Amino acid sequence: MSGTPAVRLAQVSRFFGDAGSTVVRAVDGVTLDAARGSLTVLMGPSGSGKTTLLSLIGGLLSPTQGTVEADGVTLSALDQPALTAYRLRHIGIVFQAFHLIDALTLLENVELPLNLAGRARPASRDRATELVDRLGLAHRRDVRPRTLSGGEQQRCAIARALANDPMLVLADEPTGSLDARSGEEVIALLHAEAADRGRAVVVASHDPRMLRYADAVVTMDFGRVAGLTSGRTR
């Protein structure tokens, strides 16, 4: 399982701006593989293109040039409904600001993607409960996200991302809003998802602690890959 490419980017570019105005090359000619069972960390200064690259991998943005393949499927060839359906079942996304739905309880936030994917209760509730318990939130199942600490909210967001058992997990600055201890827990969780469950995990981060867990480190600058390092530095 480990080593099989889950994501393959070939000469992917994404430009913003119309002809006649200034064109921003947010991502420019990036070629990259992210293997199953690996944790890939995108590093680089703000504005270097990390987040845009994550959006391209997750199918939230379409590339201006090049192709994005996930598990052999060319995402850039899919129309919006097909891309949305693909994302629902195969890609989990974790945001820096958590972005949990405040109107739902913690358990419902995790259960929702399962319902959207066609799993009904009681199976969806059982699966959400299992994930919430596994991520150490059993005692918080029925509370609203606003009442949780930052670390708890991010663990809930990870549980939601994992609900449909995706082969690819994307995380944007997952430790950016957390204290040191919570940040460590989240990094360990993401690493475990890659190492123990064979997912491809791609993380955009400024957090140097990530490097200790990374299987590959991609350094971005001005939208290009400025450096690619394999192996962990811990």
Next chain:
Amino acid sequence: MSGPRSWWSPRGVPLGPRLIAFDRIRFGITIAGIGFAVVLLLFLIALYDGVRTESNGYIASRPVHAWVAQDNTTNFIKSSSFLMAAGADVLSEVDGVIEVTPLLRLITTVHFGDRHATAIILGFAPQSVAGRPEMAEGSAVPGRGEIVLDRALASQLGVRINGTLTVHGRAVRVVGLSRGTNSVMTQLAFIPLDDARELFGVPQVASFLLVRGAPEVSHDALVERLAGRVPRTSVFTREQFAANNMQELEGGFLPILATVAMLGGIVALAILTLLLYGAILEQRETYAVLKAIGAPDSVLTRLILFQSLAAVVGGMVFGVAAYALCAPLVLWAVPVMALSLSPSALAAVGVAFAIIGMVGALLPLRRVQRIHPAELFRA
């Protein structure tokens, strides 16, 4: 694996109700806004129906075959008509006629203490059922020196049965209160024909002749027989005369009410769209999250429609309840107001607001379509 399951399914997370419950103050404001529009619309429709029913009620319900009026007079509401009462004797001779009753219509001011009101006084033959109004209370057969008043007119004047009014300087005692005799602008009052002729100094004159025929004679056939028998008269079947009156109503006051009712609907649509649009902006992050985690457009569409229709249903319940509470107060404060709300009118308002709910969701739907999930990475 089956397709995306509805979020309002009892077998999944009830996202729609949860979103409403979470933002209940805004939702309450939306319901109140729609509710007030519903109340406004219900009052306008009730007034529209009330005016239609009440203004034409007496005319349409006469137990007669035909109305005879002065030539060129086509209706009761907006015309004057003077006939020689002797025409009744001529028409009585026509084959198939059972009874001819004169009706004298005059407009005057009636006084009760320091209150007064303009009324249409109808002089009729009390011994004949043809001219008797439908009663709410008391006697429909006034004797000499007595009067039957429309109940709204009585409320307006503050007079009750056995009270004494002054009509044209003469005291008359109230013996009954009628219904179906209130056209909002003016109301009917009934006195014996002889009193009317005496009071107004017009002996041997009638405004209309009501002709009752034998049951086996059709209204059309009797009208044919009556036509031309009395010079310079027009003869109408009861149905035609009632239709003429309705046409007069629909050409005057009612279009104004219909226009205001339509404006009420437009206001409701604007309120719903505005408040729903505001709710979408408030929940922008939620919709972006749903898109990011893979919710298809159909789910988002249903979510918006659910909120819109829930607001409409809530607004309808609020509006109908408020109408039920307010209508008696309005009738108490403005006795001459004619309100009539039928179940079919209520159902029509429900259907109209369901359509308004769906149309009102269009703009918010477009807004949701423009929310891009990638924006979550920036916040």
